[in-house]
Amino acid sequence: MSRRLPPLYALRAFEAAARHASFTRAAEELAITQSAVSRHIRTLEEHFSCRLFERQGRNLQLTEPARMLLPGLRDGFDALERACTTLRVDDATLRLKAPSTLTMRWLLSRLSRFRYLNPDVEVQLTSAWMDVDKVDFQHEPFDCAVLLSDGHFNQDWEVTLLFSEWLIPVCEPSQAVEPWSLERLQQTELLHPTPDRRDWRKWLQRMELGDQVSLKGGQVFDTLELGIVAATRGYGVSIGDLVMVAEDVALGRIGLPWPTAVASGESYYLVWPRARSGQDRLRRLRDFLQAEVTSLVLPAVELLG
Helix, strand or coil: CCCCCCCHHHHHHHHHHHHHHHHHHHHHHEEEEEEEEHHHHHHHHHHCCCCCCCEEEEEEEHHHHHHHHHHHHHHHHHHHHHHHHCCCCCCCCEEEECCCCCCCHHHHHHHHHHHCCCCCEEEEEECCCCCHHHHHCCCCCCCCCCEEECCCCCCCEEEEEEEEEEEEEEEEEHHCCCCCCCHHHHHCCCECCCCCHHHHHHHHHHHHCCCCCCCCCCCCCCCHHHHHHHHHHHCEEEEEEEHHHHHHHHCCCECCCCCCCEEEEEEEEEEEECCCCCCCHHHHHHHHHHHHHCCCCCCCEEEEC
């Protein structure tokens, strides 16, 4: 299809002039003369057969056609920038997105070791609170992500399973010297890592205790991490992930009052687009994280799939 579009340089000059409300500052940004900016604007005005700017005293004002043109033009330049960023090779940096609790409980220390073993690769980690784990590689500035998911991803992504999520109650260590009875669990305040209480609900239903332990009441948090911290400080019992609390359990910083872990049906995956540059760096990170998972020593608890 043949598209009759105005010159890109003229559109760029218009966008800069509209953003700054000044031909002079647009010229400085684009490293051209003010007269060149004026010529580019005239080129657009001839193309569209309308005026784009009006002067009111010293102020430069957009006309109505210009105001209609500007939002779509900005979106277009943003899309061009994202496309160019995707193909730009930066051999020294990997931009990684990950959930906040995973970052604090498991990923941060591993990335420190990865950097030590791979001094030629810098990992820029963004820890994000995500009610539903997701990433948009076309619109977000990330090369890869670790996501909690049921495993259904974009077919254009590389996908690596890291570990499955196993839900287990956690509490202050001194309160878990012996396994709890049902009566004690019923009498203790449940701490909820999510407003919808889904983690406790999954665990109780799989344990066939859904009708015997109430989900009503109890402090509600936004993340698994906050629930775990509150539990370890004696405010009640929360739900944690077995892998993410394993090291603290071994060090005596977290107690397991009911030594049975339940599979949530979701797992943590490392994902990245196959078309992304820096595939060698991404594979090195993948291999390192997989080796870290293999070396994990989990607490001796019952696992219910």
